[in-house]
Each structure stands twice: as C-alpha cells, then as structure tokens.
Amino acid sequence: MREKFRELVKRKNRIHANLELIQWDLETKTPLKSRPYLSELVGELSMQDYALSTSDEFVNLVEELNKQKETLTEIEKREIELSMEEIEKKKKIPADEYEDYAKLTSYNQTVWEEAKAKKDFSIVKEGLKKIFDYNKKFATYRRKDEKTLYDVLLNDYEKGMDTERLDVFFSELKKEIVPFLKKIQEKKKTIKEVDKISVPIDEDVQLKFAKFLSSYVGFDFEKGLVETSEHPFTLNLNKNDVRLTTKNKKDSPMSTVFSIIHESGHGIYEQQTGDELIDTLLGTGGSMGLHESQSRFMENIVGANKAFWKPLYNKAGEFYPFLKDIEFEEFYKQINRIEPGLIRVEADELTYSLHIMLRYEIEKMLINGEINIDDLPKIWNEKVKEYLGLEPKNDSEGLMQDIHWYCGLIGYFPSYAIGNAYASQIYNAMKKDFDVEKALENQDLKKITDWLGEKIHKYGLLKDTPTIIKEVTGEELNPKYYIEYLKEKYSKIYEI
Amino acid sequence: MREKFRELVKRKNRIHANLELIQWDLETKTPLKSRPYLSELVGELSMQDYALSTSDEFVNLVEELNKQKETLTEIEKREIELSMEEIEKKKKIPADEYEDYAKLTSYNQTVWEEAKAKKDFSIVKEGLKKIFDYNKKFATYRRKDEKTLYDVLLNDYEKGMDTERLDVFFSELKKEIVPFLKKIQEKKKTIKEVDKISVPIDEDVQLKFAKFLSSYVGFDFEKGLVETSEHPFTLNLNKNDVRLTTKNKKDSPMSTVFSIIHESGHGIYEQQTGDELIDTLLGTGGSMGLHESQSRFMENIVGANKAFWKPLYNKAGEFYPFLKDIEFEEFYKQINRIEPGLIRVEADELTYSLHIMLRYEIEKMLINGEINIDDLPKIWNEKVKEYLGLEPKNDSEGLMQDIHWYCGLIGYFPSYAIGNAYASQIYNAMKKDFDVEKALENQDLKKITDWLGEKIHKYGLLKDTPTIIKEVTGEELNPKYYIEYLKEKYSKIYEI
Known part of the structure; x- marks a missing residue:
C-alpha cells in the first residue's frame, strides 16, 4: 500500500x-x-x-x-x-x-x-x-466554521490565519509605523535628498547583472535559471529546477536589482529543501508567509544592507557605470530612501505595509460581497489617496499593477506583510548566532544561506510554519521585531 | 466512431x-x-x-x-x-x-x-x-521484403527510397560533380581569392541579426520564436508554435546567417501548413527529403543568391559592421566560395554531397553489420581523407560534429542530398511562373513563400512527397536540375 x-x-x-x-x-x-x-x-x-x-x-x-x-x-x-x-x-x-x-x-x-x-x-x-x-x-x-468567506481563502496561503488576527496585526503596524513615517517626512523637509537613480541601462546588461547578483547571494545555476517576464516570479519544477524572472525596465535599472534579490530568496529556499524530500509531497517551501519571509529577508535585510554593498560596490559599477559617479554613502541612502509611491514592488520598507493593507481591505470586501468589481477602480484610487496621498494616472499603475488577483491569488497579499514580520524575527534570531553584517562584509553569503538552509529550508513542508518559527525564534509571530528593525534602521539613516 | x-x-x-x-x-x-x-x-x-x-x-x-x-x-x-x-x-x-x-x-x-x-x-x-x-x-x-536492414530505416524518412536507387543517385552526382569540382580547383590556383570572413561578432548581435533575417525571409514571430542551442534545429508544437535555434559562434558570424535561413525554411513550411489540418494527424511538413528541400531552398537558392543580398547589404552592415569594408561583389563570391572543409553544415554547395555520401556509406555499413562502433573513428577519418583530402584534428570536428546519430536519426542523412535535388527541381518550376531573382531584388520574399505555401506547404501530410513533386515539377526526383543549377551558378562565379 x-x-x-x-x-x-x-x-x-x-x-x-x-x-x-x-x-x-x-x-x-x-x-x-x-x-x-x-x-x-x-x-x-x-x-x-x-x-x-x-x-x-x-x-x-x-x-x-x-x-x-x-x-x-x-x-x-x-x-x-x-x-x-x-x-x-x-x-x-x-x-x-x-x-x-x-x-x-x-x-x-x-x-x-x-x-x-x-x-x-x-x-x-x-x-x-x-x-x-x-x-x-x-x-x-x-x-x-470560518467567520467570513475571506477567511477560507486566507487559510490557503497562511494556515491558521484569520481576519480577526490580521486586523490586530495591521493595526499594531499602523500604530507604530504611521507616526514614525510622519517624523521622517518632517525631517525630509529639512534635508536635501539626492535624486532617485534613473540612468537608463540596456536590458541585456541589466539581465547580466541580475544573473550575477542571483549567483552572488547563493542561487545555484546548476539547479536553476534566470530569464525575463512581464512580472517577476519564481517557479520550481522541483528542487533541482528552480526558475526566476526579472523585468528589466531600461529607465529604472535599480528595480531589477532588488527584484532579482527578492526572487533569489524564494529560489534558494526551494533549492535548499532536503534531498530526502525529493519524490515526496514535501519537497517544496512552506506557507506563503514563510516563503515571503525568505524573499524579503534577501531583498531588504541582506540586499538593502550597507554591509552587503560595501564589498560589492566597485563590481556593481562595472555593470552600471553610473554608480561610479555616486558616493557609496549617498548610494546607500538612496536605495533606502523613504518616499510614498504608487507601485508596491518599488515601495520602500516603511510604506510597503500600506500597500498591503490597501489590498487586504479591498479583497476582503470583494470576497465578502461588500463591493463589486465595478467599484474597484474608484475604491482603489480612493484608498491610495487616503493612505499614500497619491493619485494613479491610470489603472496600470493602480489596480492592474500586480498579477496576483488576475491569476487567482486572492488572500495572498497579507502573506507579504506577515513575511516581512517573520523576516525581522528570523534576523533577530540569526544575529544571536553570528555577526550577520560581518558575514556580508566578508562576502560570506554562504554563512547566511547555510543557516537558513539548516534552520528552515531543509524542512520543506515537513514542519508547518508556526512550528518552524517557534523553533527558530523561540516565539510565535510577533510584529515587534519588524517594528524595531524598521525604527532602528531608518532612525540612523534619517538621523532622527 | x-x-x-x-x-x-x-x-x-x-x-x-x-x-x-x-x-x-x-x-x-x-x-x-x-x-x-x-x-x-x-x-x-x-x-x-x-x-x-x-x-x-x-x-x-x-x-x-x-x-x-x-x-x-x-x-x-x-x-x-x-x-x-x-x-x-x-x-x-x-x-x-x-x-x-x-x-x-x-x-x-x-x-x-x-x-x-x-x-x-x-x-x-x-x-x-x-x-x-x-x-x-x-x-x-x-x-x-526490404533487401537490407538499412533499407527499413531509409523508408522511415523517405518512403519508397531504397539503397539501390540511392546508390544510383549518388553515383550520378559523383560522375558530374567531381570533375566539375576539379575544374574549379584548377581555376582557383590561378586566381587570388579573398580571405574567409571571420571577424568576431558578439553572440548577442548575431542572435539579433538571426531574428532579423528569419523575419525577413518570412518566418512569423507571432507563431514562432528563435533562441540558441548547441546545434541548430527546428521544432514545432503545431503550426502556431514553431521554434528555431541558431548556434552563434563569436568567430564565425556568417555561419549563423546561413544556419538561420536554413532553419527558417523548415519553420515557414510548418507555419504554412493548412489551417484545416489543425487538430488532425496531417498538420505538419512532409517527408524529410521534402522538408530539407525547403530549408536548402532558403539557405542556398535564396540565401546565397546575389539578388537576395543586393537590397539587403547595407542593412546587413548595421549588424555586422565589418561588411562595410567588403565590396558587395567580393562578398557574394566569398559566401559562395568552393573549398573542401571538415564540417558538413559549413560546407559549400558542391562539396556538400561528399559529406552526405560519406555518412550514407558509414551508417549503411553499421546497420548492415559490416563494421562496428569501435571501427567508427578510423573509418570516418579514412573516408574524409579520401573524399575531401582532409584530416580531422579530433572527433568533435569528425564523427561527433552532427547530432543526428546521437539522437537516433539513422537513415536521415540521405534526405539532405535528396532535399538539395528537390530544391533545384522546384526552383526550376518556380522560375517558369515568375522571375525569382526579380522578386528577391524587390524584397518581395512573400511572392516566393506564397508560391511554396500554395504548391507545397499547405498540404502538410495530406499528399505524399512523390505526388507533390510530380504535381509541382511535372516529374519524379531527377538529379539533373541540381547538377545544372550547380554548374550554371559556379561556372559564372569561377568564370569557367
């Protein structure tokens, strides 16, 4: 049998x-x-x-x-x-x-x-x-026995999660992040910020840099590949065949950088699932929130870290020559600039949660039948105005910016916020084991991916997310680490 | 039912x-x-x-x-x-x-x-x-009732063909081509030929030029695509999804040119099979010989034609800047230079048949049990010496140069020679309907592909090859058109 x-x-x-x-x-x-x-x-x-x-x-x-x-x-x-x-x-x-x-x-x-x-x-x-x-x-x-229809969908991506807990989670973030963001915006009025990097770079060159970065953070090209698509994603046939994409827009070369580091986080997770799980039902990454914690860990905690770019900055200039004209300190501030924008995937770490909150609220209402698709453009734009103070010029930079809903991923967006919170919580645990910034400065990314592989990746679906988080960090999902991480990092950058 | x-x-x-x-x-x-x-x-x-x-x-x-x-x-x-x-x-x-x-x-x-x-x-x-x-x-x-085991395999690629008929076919070619080749080689001693084009060109640029050429000769990118692989080939999911590859070697940019025109010939055939054959068993090209006639038609009769390159030569210089330093007449002679070489896919039109003959004789002996794999390197090199007067430095430019045997295509090579002969026979018929060279000079490739589509491609597998050839050209396979075509073309080029 x-x-x-x-x-x-x-x-x-x-x-x-x-x-x-x-x-x-x-x-x-x-x-x-x-x-x-x-x-x-x-x-x-x-x-x-x-x-x-x-x-x-x-x-x-x-x-x-x-x-x-x-x-x-x-x-x-x-x-x-x-x-x-x-x-x-x-x-x-x-x-x-x-x-x-x-x-x-x-x-x-x-x-x-x-x-x-x-x-x-x-x-x-x-x-x-x-x-x-x-x-x-x-x-x-x-x-x-779910309270709402939306709770049924939420459970598909993050087992055990419900609207009640999420409402609390988001309100906690809101309470802490919104006033902090306000402080930064006040401070911004008194300082001169450099212009956002937007020197055009050939798509071919961007793809080459993307492949370099992906390999640099530990993605294994004997077990995967990188190409381009309309919207970046990661997909895996199995642990030996993991495929990432990047979208290279000529005018925003830095988007590619963070997008490919993000997808590499997903990809490395899949590549590091245990060999003993091959040909079982468990040989793939865990819940969406946990998966996103790995991609956001790479994108933000690693990829937007000063210690990550320090030893890499000259090399980066070989791909993107315009970097040679930017002082390193300035570059670091630039990639961590806080600035409300319309596009989720280009959002900074602080305003990111607002993008998620907006989507969460809208899909919740749509599924629970409180609004319908015809109302969508209006409601989207109202919420963007309310949370970000901005107005989309068209629906492509509004409700059509993300592929998720259009391919059936409904109830998925909250995982991004949960993933961010997990990432900071995991980072906090990692720092107790070794000096993460020192590893980055030594270009020893393997120390980080080995740790993640051993503590998280190798288990695939063998353990569920709450168990893994408990074992790795000693406690359940707790937004406080995320909040602390953000406050510490951006207090330094904006000197507040 | x-x-x-x-x-x-x-x-x-x-x-x-x-x-x-x-x-x-x-x-x-x-x-x-x-x-x-x-x-x-x-x-x-x-x-x-x-x-x-x-x-x-x-x-x-x-x-x-x-x-x-x-x-x-x-x-x-x-x-x-x-x-x-x-x-x-x-x-x-x-x-x-x-x-x-x-x-x-x-x-x-x-x-x-x-x-x-x-x-x-x-x-x-x-x-x-x-x-x-x-x-x-x-x-x-x-x-x-086949006379030899090899005849069984031959029949898979060219129904009705047998060793007896092929032996006659090849001996006919040999009889006419070998003395003609000798004449050219004598003449070559008295003239100064330009060096072969081998200016290095980036693989990326070669691929762009390949895509341009493919589209120029009529390959439809809404129903197909072009990428790179170790060995060029054409493959089709169905008529709406035909995929070609090219191998871009930095040091021989002209290889890409003729290789992609060749594959485009295959590809256009598939794309032009009749819409009424979709979802039937007939929606793909006919016998290998007929398929090869379409690729060789494009590669040689179109792609190595003076009238093809005349209106295209300036454009070609945009992709391959070294062409700007070569006079057009010189270029035309260069791409049609007769020179025995080791590699089949790079062979000129005259020595090409010798490459096929050699493979035909060897696979016939292997299948009929007259020699075995251990003898292969020795016999290959002996025959290359005998027919082409050359010695491979290693097996990669000898018996490993073609993928065919290694993926099971045995009995396939003769189709190339048959394809060449069909191509000339079809060309002869086409010229009766319109001025092919004029169409090429007018960049009206559509006139040619429409004619092929109407007379050959649309039938897919609905009619067998002998029927199509008979209907299009009025007679059965006849090597005389191939021989006449070669003699006429190269007599002009070498002024003999």
Whole structure:
C-alpha cells in the first residue's frame, strides 16, 4: 500500500513539473498565437492532477494509511496529513468548475498583460470578475466554521490565519509605523535628498547583472535559471529546477536589482529543501508567509544592507557605470530612501505595509460581497489617496499593477506583510548566532544561506510554519521585531 | 466512431505538443541537474503516445474506419492510411524497448554535447552503440521484403527510397560533380581569392541579426520564436508554435546567417501548413527529403543568391559592421566560395554531397553489420581523407560534429542530398511562373513563400512527397536540375 502511495506521489510530482514547465513557457516566451493552445494544455494537466488527487484509488489509499499512522515514517505521516487536507478541499469543488477555473486563471494572465500594456482595465475586467466569482463560490463550497468567506481563502496561503488576527496585526503596524513615517517626512523637509537613480541601462546588461547578483547571494545555476517576464516570479519544477524572472525596465535599472534579490530568496529556499524530500509531497517551501519571509529577508535585510554593498560596490559599477559617479554613502541612502509611491514592488520598507493593507481591505470586501468589481477602480484610487496621498494616472499603475488577483491569488497579499514580520524575527534570531553584517562584509553569503538552509529550508513542508518559527525564534509571530528593525534602521539613516 | 477518432487524434497532438515543449527546454536551457528528470518525463510522454497509438481502442477504430473508406473525408482517409502504417510499425516493437529507446535518445543528446565539448568520443561511444543496436533490432523486427536492414530505416524518412536507387543517385552526382569540382580547383590556383570572413561578432548581435533575417525571409514571430542551442534545429508544437535555434559562434558570424535561413525554411513550411489540418494527424511538413528541400531552398537558392543580398547589404552592415569594408561583389563570391572543409553544415554547395555520401556509406555499413562502433573513428577519418583530402584534428570536428546519430536519426542523412535535388527541381518550376531573382531584388520574399505555401506547404501530410513533386515539377526526383543549377551558378562565379 505504501509502495502504491509512493508511485502515485511520483506521478503527481511529474504532472506538477510538467505544468510548471508549460507555465514557465507561457510567462516567458510562448508566441502570441500559441498561447490559447498551451493554456488549454495547462487546463488538461491541472485536470489530470485533480483527477488523480480525487480518484478513489488515491483517496482510499490516503484514508487507509491515515488509520495506521503508527506504521509510517515521519515523512509519510506528514504527507498523509497534507493529503487529507487536500482531499477535503478538492472534494468540495466540482471537477468541471475546477477545470474551467484552471484554464481561466492561466489564460487570464495573458489578458492582464495586454490590458496593462494598453492601460485599459475594461479588457480584463470580465476575466477578473469571473476569477473573484469562482473564488467566492469555491469558498462557499468549502466554508466550515470560518467567520467570513475571506477567511477560507486566507487559510490557503497562511494556515491558521484569520481576519480577526490580521486586523490586530495591521493595526499594531499602523500604530507604530504611521507616526514614525510622519517624523521622517518632517525631517525630509529639512534635508536635501539626492535624486532617485534613473540612468537608463540596456536590458541585456541589466539581465547580466541580475544573473550575477542571483549567483552572488547563493542561487545555484546548476539547479536553476534566470530569464525575463512581464512580472517577476519564481517557479520550481522541483528542487533541482528552480526558475526566476526579472523585468528589466531600461529607465529604472535599480528595480531589477532588488527584484532579482527578492526572487533569489524564494529560489534558494526551494533549492535548499532536503534531498530526502525529493519524490515526496514535501519537497517544496512552506506557507506563503514563510516563503515571503525568505524573499524579503534577501531583498531588504541582506540586499538593502550597507554591509552587503560595501564589498560589492566597485563590481556593481562595472555593470552600471553610473554608480561610479555616486558616493557609496549617498548610494546607500538612496536605495533606502523613504518616499510614498504608487507601485508596491518599488515601495520602500516603511510604506510597503500600506500597500498591503490597501489590498487586504479591498479583497476582503470583494470576497465578502461588500463591493463589486465595478467599484474597484474608484475604491482603489480612493484608498491610495487616503493612505499614500497619491493619485494613479491610470489603472496600470493602480489596480492592474500586480498579477496576483488576475491569476487567482486572492488572500495572498497579507502573506507579504506577515513575511516581512517573520523576516525581522528570523534576523533577530540569526544575529544571536553570528555577526550577520560581518558575514556580508566578508562576502560570506554562504554563512547566511547555510543557516537558513539548516534552520528552515531543509524542512520543506515537513514542519508547518508556526512550528518552524517557534523553533527558530523561540516565539510565535510577533510584529515587534519588524517594528524595531524598521525604527532602528531608518532612525540612523534619517538621523532622527 | 469518427468523433471518437477525432478525440483521440486531438489527444495525440496534445501529447506531441507537450513532448516538443520539453524537448525544446532540454535543448535550449534546462539546468544541468534537472536534465535527467526532464528526460524521464520525455520518456513517460513518449510512452503515453505509444500506448495510445497501440491501444486496442485506437487500433480497432483505425481498422474499422479503414474498412469504410468511402464514408470518409479526404483528410480522414489520409489520416487512416498513415495510422495504419504507424500501427504496423509500432506493433512490432515491444513497449518496454520503445520506452527505453525514447529515454536513451533524449538523454544521450546531452551526453553528446558534453563529449563534443570535451572532444572525447569515449564519453558517448557506449550510448551511440546502444542507439545503433536498438535501430538494428527495431529494423529486424520490422523488416518485410526490404533487401537490407538499412533499407527499413531509409523508408522511415523517405518512403519508397531504397539503397539501390540511392546508390544510383549518388553515383550520378559523383560522375558530374567531381570533375566539375576539379575544374574549379584548377581555376582557383590561378586566381587570388579573398580571405574567409571571420571577424568576431558578439553572440548577442548575431542572435539579433538571426531574428532579423528569419523575419525577413518570412518566418512569423507571432507563431514562432528563435533562441540558441548547441546545434541548430527546428521544432514545432503545431503550426502556431514553431521554434528555431541558431548556434552563434563569436568567430564565425556568417555561419549563423546561413544556419538561420536554413532553419527558417523548415519553420515557414510548418507555419504554412493548412489551417484545416489543425487538430488532425496531417498538420505538419512532409517527408524529410521534402522538408530539407525547403530549408536548402532558403539557405542556398535564396540565401546565397546575389539578388537576395543586393537590397539587403547595407542593412546587413548595421549588424555586422565589418561588411562595410567588403565590396558587395567580393562578398557574394566569398559566401559562395568552393573549398573542401571538415564540417558538413559549413560546407559549400558542391562539396556538400561528399559529406552526405560519406555518412550514407558509414551508417549503411553499421546497420548492415559490416563494421562496428569501435571501427567508427578510423573509418570516418579514412573516408574524409579520401573524399575531401582532409584530416580531422579530433572527433568533435569528425564523427561527433552532427547530432543526428546521437539522437537516433539513422537513415536521415540521405534526405539532405535528396532535399538539395528537390530544391533545384522546384526552383526550376518556380522560375517558369515568375522571375525569382526579380522578386528577391524587390524584397518581395512573400511572392516566393506564397508560391511554396500554395504548391507545397499547405498540404502538410495530406499528399505524399512523390505526388507533390510530380504535381509541382511535372516529374519524379531527377538529379539533373541540381547538377545544372550547380554548374550554371559556379561556372559564372569561377568564370569557367
């Protein structure tokens, strides 16, 4: 019976790898007229995966093995536990609706690309409405004792998380961060800040620098690769095949830098999952919040660290010659400049949470039926005005800036904020073990990735996120480390 | 019954598209440590295709429909005819051997790459031996009334072709071409020829020029793309997704030019197969010889034509600045210089046949058991010495230069010679309809590709090659047009 289970798991993993490969192609290079066909193929493979996971054979096997847990290895026990949850979830969604939805989310990504390029929300509005409708419907099917429909979705990305706890979490951040931000803005009026770096750099050169940086922070090119796409992402066939993208905009060469360090954080996590988890259901990174903690750790705590850039600054000038004309101290201040902006992925560390809060509030209302898609542009722009004091010129720099909703990731955004908080909490724990800044200055990034690999990455899905966070940091999610980290760092930079 | 057949065909096409996509990835970018897994996936999908094609359901359906041909459309009739042949063939090969072989040929390509890079035939020798052994074995299973085992394989790529006819074909070429080549070599002694173009050009720039040229000759980037790989090839998921590669060697920028025009010829053929053949078994190009006629037509008759380059020469100088220092007439002579060399894909039009003859003779002997793999390096080098008067410095510029044998393409090489002959025969017919050189000078490549599309491409596999050639040119394969074309062109260039 265990052998049969292993065989089906292997089969599931192959379908997954195949799916990811086609997705990769669709996102990075599929010719225009080939997209509908490959999207159909994605639908068919998702259907195969779905059929396998809900087949009598697989379900019976899991339920039988679940009854004899004591005979199983630790890995198998966890596989069965997660499979029981998946079975639960999938059984409640009718097969044809699931297939339709898979095709829809896959195809709609290319529609979103077009709509964004043309700055025309109407092109993708209908698709987005369908995606939200499906999510509401699925949440209705699956709802047990969750207080709201939105709570059902939240749980998919961060198990155990609910609206109640999140409301508290965000209000805590708000309470501390907003006045601190105000202080900085007051101080900014009295100092002369350098202009934002925006010297144009060829896309080819940006890609080369991206590959260099990715390798520098520890991404292994024998087990992965880097290309370009409309929106940066990380995808993995398995731990030996992890793929990152970057979007190289000629006029903002620094975006590429932080975006690729971010994705590398995701990628290294996947590459460092344990070898013993290959061909199991556990050989991939944990919850979204934990995954984001790894990417944000790399992007901000490592990649925006003075000690990271110090030994690297001359080298960086070889790729981006304009850096040779900027003093290092000035560069450091510049990459950590606080400035409310419209684009989430370009936001500084302080205003970032406001971007997330806004999305959290809107998707919560949409799913819970308090507003609908037609209201979206208006509400988005009102909240941007309220939180950031800004007005989007068009929907491409407003509600169409992120791919998430358009490919079905609803309830995902809060993970970014949770990830930031986890990252600081993990950083606090790491510092007790060794001098992180010294490792960065010594260009010994391996010390950091080894530590993360040993404490977090190697477990894959074997342990759940709350357990890992507890073991690594000694306590549960606590926003105080995030708040302290931000205050300490930016008090220094802005001398307040 | 017909509906069921359509459904299975659609399924077959999807498996094919999926397979091609993974092959594309393996050839162009799969990370080193991911290759074995993706090769396994290829094996599994080939197995699915095999299982479907040999399933009782499919076989019975085909056999039943074969009995009621009069009720079928023209397309269905031809599908059933080809399916009957495929069933015949596959039924004779045991499933497990077929699966092993598919994995072997897929994986062995990467071994070949390594062996070629390290100039060490011993790395890939064992793999090559297995591939030849499998081909011998399969030919033995499948042999009916063919005179030799090799004839069985020949038939796979060029139906109706046999050793007897090929021996005559090659001896005809030999009889005419060898003395003509001698004349040219005598003349060469009395003239001063310019040095071969070998100014280094960045690989990135070469790729940009390759994309430009591909588009210029009519390859449609909404239905295809161009990337790089170890060995140039064309692959198609379907007519809306055709993918070409080029190998850009910094030191020989002109190789890229002719290689991409060659592959574009293949690609345009696929893109122009009829829309009514989508989702049938006929939506792809015909026999290998006919396919090669299209690529060689583009590469030589179009791409090495004075009228092709005349209006393009200034533009070419923008990509390859060294061209600005070369007079156009000199350039034209240079790209059509006759000079025996070691590498087939870089061979001039005259000595090209000698490269094919050599491969034809060797693979014929290997399959018929007259020599074995251990003898290969010695025999290869002896024949190269005999036919071309040259000695390879190592096996990478000898028997490892072409991917074909290493991925199982045995009996394929003769198609190149047949393709050349067809190309000249087709060119002769085209000239009766319009002034081809004038179209080239007017940059009206569409006139040429439309003609090819209408007369050849649109039929896909609906008609067989002998029928198409007969309809287009009024007669069967006849090497005289090839010989006339070569003599006329090179008599002018060398003024003999």
